[in-house]
Amino acid sequence: MTPVRGLIVEQIPRLRRYARALTGDQSRADDLVQDCLERALGRTRLWKPGTNIRAWLFTIMHNLFVNDLRRNKGGLRSLDDATLAQQESADGDGLAAMELRDIDRALAQLTPEHREVLLLVAVEQLTYQEAADALGIPVGTVMSRLARGRARLAEVLEDGPGRGLRRVK
Amino acid sequence: MQPGPIRDADLQAWVDDRLEPERRAVVEAWLAEQPERAAALARQRRANERLRAAYAHVLREPVPDRLTQARPRGAVSPGLRRIAAAVALLLVGGVAGWVVRDHVATRPTLESELVRPAAFAHTVYLPEVRHPVEVTADQEQHLVAWLSKRLGSPLRAPSLAASGWQLVGGRLLPAGPGPAAQFMYEERGGNRLTLFIRHNPGSREATAFRFAEEGEFSVFYWVDGPLAYALTGKMSREALLPIAELVYAGLNP
Structure with a gap:
């Protein structure tokens, strides 16, 4: 195993978390992570040692995610009944599962652009500059997407789950 | 525009709790005079915390093998690379190039050795009403022992009852x-799935899940040690994937 491979493998749990939140579905998320890993491992020469490997991996994942969206027009994030049922029967205590479902539904109401920025900053704790680099946009755009995405998320969450559910169906 | 020196970026940084103490004090003093704004930002901070908490469990989950064992994939797809190689050789070698091209074109692949035979077998036995299988599930032990003996490796018929x-x-x-x-599986509605198992035809120890479409059928296939597997069904990739994961889990308990 090359040292770079070790560094990449170390990041898998975080890549999975980000992809899970982004897609709303664990198996789709793992497909995305797998694509990302295969691509990263095939291009380790493009990573500059000493720079943030997470940001580099997030960049690769972002590109794959955008391609996927283009291919199946938002299909990546359709919370259909089957997915909801699957989430409902998910392991763990009922409250945590319900909370996860509410959050998944709320995120589903954000545009992919807003969702990406919000998750990279709020969940993955990237700096604003790192998020800008990962997504290939200026920091100013990160800030404005963050502000709008956040306002929308808070609004949907405060509205309660009922509205999200109706929208999904 | 924000009144005073407070910018939108400051407010975002306040929500993320990334302000230096001095700056934070300035922002909070400003917010104290803007109760509505302050309430909205406080809500956003709570939403932030809920987001983090909701997905924290993913970090604690075991990582699926298909991820830890992911293999590098070049910038160019293997198919293109093969074609590019063949073209290069043609240019270099004339007659020799043609020979190589033939070799490249007919070299066995997982597609030719696993996916296609699996899809053909699926197509042939899928519509069979009276004799879909040689040995039925009520003799499962005998069935698995027999096939294991013939293939020379211990097989399993994973239980998919959960789905x-x-x-x-x-x-x-x-x-x-x-x-x-x-192995053939059937759903209450009459849909059928088949799991095709053969010797690992290549030199790779293991591969991740791969997906192929053969006509109207979806196929997930992978290699795991001495055996290669292909799961075929007439359904979408999305519908088949969780079943393939269940098969994999059943094969590797």
Whole structure:
């Protein structure tokens, strides 16, 4: 195993978390992570040692995610009944599962652009500059997407789950 | 525009708790005079915390093998690379190039050795009403022991009951010159899935899940040690994937 491979493998749990939140579905998320890993491992020469490997991996994942969206027009994030049922029967205590479902539904109401920025900053704790680099946009755009995405998320969450559910169906 | 020196970026940084103490004090003093704004930002901070908490469990989950064992994929797809290689050789070698091209074109691949035979076998036995299998599931132990003996490796017929698929039974099939096994599963509605198992035809120890479409059928296939597997069904990739994961889990308990 090359040292770079070790560094990449170390990041898998975080890549999975980000992809899970982004897609709303664990198996789709793992497909995305797998694509990302295969691509990263095939291009380790493009990573500059000493720079943030997470940001580099997030960049690769972002590109794959955008391609996927283009291919199946938002299909990546359709919370259909089957997915909801699957989430409902998910392991763990009922409250945590319900909370996860509410959050998944709320995120589903954000545009992919807003969702990406919000998750990279709020969940993955990237700096604003790192998020800008990962997504290939200026920091100013990160800030404005963050502000709008956040306002929308808070609004949907405060509205309660009922509205999200109706929208999904 | 924000009144005073407070910018939107400051407010975002306040929500993320990334302000230096001095700056934070300035922002909070400003917010104290803007109760509505302050309430909205406080809500956003709570939403932030809920987001983090909701997905924290993913970090604690075991990582699926298909991720830890992911293999590098070049910038160019293997198919393109093969074509590029063939073209290069043609340019260099004239007649020799043609010979190589033939070799490249006919070299066995997982597609030719696993996916296609699996899809053919699926197509042939899928519509069978009276004899879909040679040995039925009520003799499951005998079925698995028999096929294991013929393939020379211990097989399993994973239980897919959790997703509503019952084992119908299985049969012995040819895969090139060697043996292969086919297990058939059926859903209440009558849909059928087959799991095709043969010797690992290549030199790779293991691969991640791969996906192929053969006509109207979806196929997930992978290699795991001495055996290669292909799960075929007439359904979307999305519908088949969780079943493939269940099969994999059942094969590697």
